Amino acid sequence: MDKEELVNKWLANELSESEKLEFQEHPDYEDLLKIDRSLHWFKAPDFDINEESKKLAEKKNKGRVIGLFQTSNLLKVAASVIVAMIIGLAIFIKNYTDKPETNTLYSHNKTVTYLPDSSMVRINKGTEISYSTSRWEEDRKVNLTGEAFFKVKKGSRFDVETNNGIVTVLGTEFNVNSRDSFFVVECYEGRVRVNTADQNIELSKGQIVKFINGQLDVKMSSTLQQAPLWVSGESDFEKTPCKFVFHELERQFDLSLSYETVNLGKRFTGSFPHDDLEVALKAVSIPLGLRYEIDETQKSVVFFDKED
């Protein structure tokens, strides 16, 4: 049977048993099945006919009252002419003021976005990025406050500017974490150059550099992952001062964390998951020798040194 006919029969659920076997021999069989299986993620959210009908009824009734004051047709025409003139003027002004268009994104949840050249950026919670859409071709520059994982399309120079320093990319995949006094760059593929106020460091695949309060804290090679763990729902740290771990806990779980009596010199090596608060709190508190208390709302946590 002709390949197209076979696929069409599959699509219409009309394959006989023998045709089903034939279809499994189709070179694209697995690809086609995978696509079909994945489509449910794109299903339209529910539409409740009764609810929508009620909404419509309300609007219809409002309309009837306003209908008493219907404007005449002449006024309507005059209004539309004025609107047209204003729009025309606005377009005229826009074309002659030539302001660069900037796109700014703030993430309340982990999200992913694509830059004008299809470079991919995964953004962690509580992160803001911005970049110029109109000037993108000449100048690939992204401003970042927070944490993001970049997959950059080959091309001209690509910069990520943060308050802690600038990361220049030499074609690649890397993670930048810039939060207040904590600045970490991890290179997963290719090479990046990191410029801070007084340091200029080049990283190759598998290397990480960490700055605390502007001072170089560590540069090392890590066990090679393909991408940062936070992307798949876990935050991981290596010899990181505990304060920054607490901040990430706060962000991921929308918490308010107190740690007044905790010795902030303690460093944490380990990880915590994003989907279970109790597990996360234990994962952090146990290695640090702390105990914790959560209030009933699950939104407020206090850490105490065990020795207290």
Place this chain on the structure above:
Amino acid sequence: MANTENVCDQYKFNEIFKKNSKSLYQYLFYKYGNEEFAKDAVQNSFLKLWENCKEVMPEKAGGFLYRVANNHLLNTLKKKKSFPLFEIKTTSKQHDHETPQFILEEKEYLEKLNIALSELSEDHRTTFLLCRVEGKKHQEIADLLGISKKAVEKRIYKTLKILREKLKEI
């Protein structure tokens, strides 16, 4: 002899709503990827239908509704269209037994699929998704979109081919 052939009759109007509103919403959602806009556009179309009830015959109501909805959204979405079109909501609970690498690959696949779907022509995308996601029969879709059953079949086949090509690229 009946003298109200149009849709000004409350009962007739409600029947038209029951019959067409959900399909219209789904069509608009798959076309523009936005739930809020789609629902608003459905409300707007039916309001307009009611306002113009004297001039519209019941059998022409469907066409009227789709025309109004498309015009309405074309204007509203000029600046607000997002790319890719769809928002994929995954929960971590489904990934108990899988490695981070696998989860990452799945996410990336869905993102690629999202982009590929968003890059399709509106006709291809709506026809394809109404069939494969909503399970509408070819004839149903043909009636909805005012094309032949054969045309629907061809669109779906072509779309599948395009998607397969795009997803093959690494």
